[in-house]
Amino acid sequence: MLLSMLILSASTIPIVYFLGKKSPKAAAYLVALTCMCDIALLFTTLPSILNDANHIYMESYYWIPVLRSSFTLFVDGVSLSMAIVTLVLIFASSLFSISYMHEKKSLAEYYALLALLSIGLVGVFITSNLMLFYFCWELMLVPAYFIIGGWGYREPYRAAFKFFIFTHAGAVFVLLGIGAIFMVSGDLDIFTAKLALMANPDLARWILLSFTAGFAVKMAVVPVHMWLPDAHSEAPAPMSALLSGVVISAGAYAILRISLGTVFPAVIATNFGTQFLHALTFFGMISAFFGALIALVESDIKRIIAYSSIAHMGYVLFGLSLFPYNEAITGTTFHLVSHAVSKGLLFLTAGAVMKQLEIRDIRQMGGLAGQMPITATSSIIAALSIAGIPPFACFISEFLIFVGAFRAIANDSFYTVMTALMLIATVLSLAYALRFIGHVFFGQSKHEKIVDVPLSMKLAMGILTVLVVILGVWPTFFIHLITSVTFV
């Protein structure tokens, strides 16, 4: 089923391209339709995830025998959640693009790249083979580069270049780690590598550091975050939504799955393991504060959201550093889902505002709540979710992370200070969210004759808005899925 999903996605790319030459709208619908089909195919794996003893669904195919590498696709609760939310975001982005990208040129290429991107993104989440993982990891990068460069704002290729160079430099570390794992275990499957690494804790340290450094670049942890504000703010809004929603989450997912899930058990009981987790906590805290503080004074509508992404990756890293505590890991994974939906929505609404006003400075905006009510409602809900206000999605995940943090406090006094600081950071996140809302949507209207966006954009935002609320009120489905996975 997973293979057929990939084949389906891959085979639609040329169709999207040639259809896009005729009618870009049809191409967008085709991309969206493919996403729906992919989701449906993913859901067929649900029974085995929920009912099997291992809570896992796996497919293995004969691949490169020299590397003893088989083409393994698998989903468990965590990867299924990530894959679903990715596809939902691509679905919404392609719908949003219909009107948003309307006036742009060469849309056939755009939609084809979007379809290609979906393979890379989903592929990262559903493979347990490191070779294939790396392939998808880079496949994620290339279409993103061209989309940012080709359809972005201001100096798009500069931002795209920065994005590419940074993440590619990170990928070198990942490749290094993969090579080392192959050296140790003679296999490229993460599940077998886990056991092989257990016997080799000294090398596992270096592998752990190398992997984590590589993934942290993708995750845009301070101080390797510099690519993010440029790339996210210069990309076209649907791409920003994907970048902030899924691409950086892929970094976090990789840390969880590979760094912590595969390599970390080898050093879990050692002093080094504790120090490593403390380092993650520290960098998470720094990122959370840094992002929130800069977002508080930034005045470019998309850069605010971009910095907020840095802050939220800080929360995620903080959550990941609470690896031994089940609540925290569940909360972190759920935060990836809820943050993806909320931040994707926030970027889409920012794009809608920018499209209608054709300015980016929030100080020149105001009063849009009356002129663009649907966009305003969606955006306010997204911003409040980002700030961790119930009953929206991110509250539940942040809450679970904090429950984990308080568990950690009982065992390790290091976390007392860190948790207190993170709690303060949540106040800051409300501050920038309210500032954003206040400047953009409240106050006196400064522009005449602004109307709300066309239907397809409203639809895309509406779907995500409903999701944000549903995930906040009824998170049980995803949490049930995620808790079926045991990492420790």
Add this chain to the structure above:
Amino acid sequence: MLPYAPWLVWLLPIFSSLLTPLVSRFSPKARNCFAVVVSLTALIFAISMLPEAYFNTLESPDLTVSWIPLVRINVGVYLDSMSILLACLVTFFGFVITLYSLGYMAGEEGLTRYCFFILLFIGSMSGLVLSDNFFQLFIFWEMVGLCSYSLISFWYKRPESVRAGVKVFLMTRVGDVCLLAGICLLYVNSGSFSFRYISSNIGQISPTVLAASAFLMLGGAIAKSAQLPLHTWLYSAMEAPTSVSALLHSATMVKAGVYLIARLIVLFGPLTASIPMWLPSILWIGTITAFVGATLALSTTDIKGVAAYSTISQIGFMFAALGTAYSTASPGWFAGVLHLIGHAFFQGLDFLLIGGIVHAVGTRDMRLMGGLRKEMPITFALSLVVMASRAGIPPLISFFSKELAIQSVLSSGYLFNYILLYVSTTLTFAYTLRVLTLVYLREKSDYLNQVHVHEAPKIMLLSAWILAAICLTAGLFVNKFSHIMEARLEIGMSEIFSFSTLALFFALSVGGISVYFAYYRRPSLPSLLMGKIQYIGALLKNGYFFDLFYEKGIAMGILAFSRNLKHVEAAFLNNAPLLVARLVLNFAYKIQRYLENTFFNSLPLLVAEGMLNLAYKTQKYLDILADELLYVIVKKILPSVSKIRKMSSNSINHYISAALIGFLIILTLVIITMLM
């Protein structure tokens, strides 16, 4: 009890609020009716629970719905006399205010949004008091904050409203974060969020943890209930429409902190007293807030400001009363909750009247009012009820609650707090009289002569009448309240004729006389006083500099820090990769230059030279080789050549034999291939 009443009380308004946008599609009238009907239904559900509470036949329903099984969170309701009484209070006010809003908000834009948030608020607030676990409580706690933010910013085009909304939300958020920390701490150490579970296993939690989480939650309560030092938001919240102020910022939401403290005392049970410094902290915070709030109310010229500071001060009384409650059986606990209920009625009524006045006069500045007793006689009559209640004149309900509160402080042995509370009572009466003088009694101001003042619309007065009726009669049912709350206190009318009443009246008359002199006889006296004691004047004018500190100190500090951080990022962090890139480029350039100079430029020459050399040498060696080869070949071949010539010249047989041998070889080859 109606079936599922404890659930429907809060679920119904929340779900109905989602339907408001749909209903308003039909007509504004349908939407208004819908809001009124929903709030009335919620009220009926809430009241249907009262008999069970009264006859003590309450059976807490065990119906819970699993929500987040990972951390054992279930959705449930917790019924006891306090939660039922408060649910009744919330839904009752919800209904009255919805009714009032029909008149007060008529003709405003965005009424659908207003109805949506009012209904959402009614649901969330009832949900808050009926929650059976901390998690649910926290969610509703934040949701009422959200409603508060949205309703304060209702006139979103006014910058003041937006700024006030942000301030209120952020300041209460500080407390919310404390509350969240307290809840998590308690969960981690007890293993459950459930009230029932925690209260029955409270003994197993270590005292340190219990104290820490109790103090953290107290922080949440302080912020939500506008106690010192986080009280300043309540004044800013007055930017909201007055109906919202009545519902959220005097009657219900702002009392959530009081409810939380009362609930914690219930849960901690006998352990309450064992938490070091917890109850005394509450008492002290309450006492000081009561005093500070009263002084601020005395100095402000904003009619809504008086109401806001008065609310702060009165909640201080509730805190002080709860601070003496070692258990639910002690009179302080009952006094706190009773004062909560009593205060809700008269303060809500006060806001409703203020709404009418501001509506009619068009300003909030009391110095521009005066003589309204003639233009607005009904409002004037009703505001006398408010004033009597606020001052605590027997036999109104606030007399009993305030008396009980002050007496319980005295009987706990806190003499200083007792005196300070009495001073606050005096000040309360003083600012009440001051409002009376400034707004109703003195001559009309010049400003008012230009404005056509009219009595409030009937629908607004109707809700005010309802509240006034309750204010006047509730005192008669104090014993019933005491019965419901199982306070085991016999409060008879004899209470009225006691020494403490005498003391109260003495205090009140002192306050009254001072105000009489200050404002009625010589209106310039306070300014004289203020001029003489400039420090106090400046202190009061700036609200004890709390806001100045928060806005100029903390908020501006954070912003300045962030701006610097941004510059640092722009200057350093963004340039760091550039620097690395430049280094790499420079290095590459240098290598290139070096190689060019040393190697690449001379390369073609070298190659050419090498080739020439090679060619020359090759040629030389090849010549020698060829010569040698020729020599060898000639030397080897010449003898053979001579032999062949000899053979051929001999005979023809040789040729035939050679041909035969060749044929035979071919034949064998053929046979071999065939055999293969």
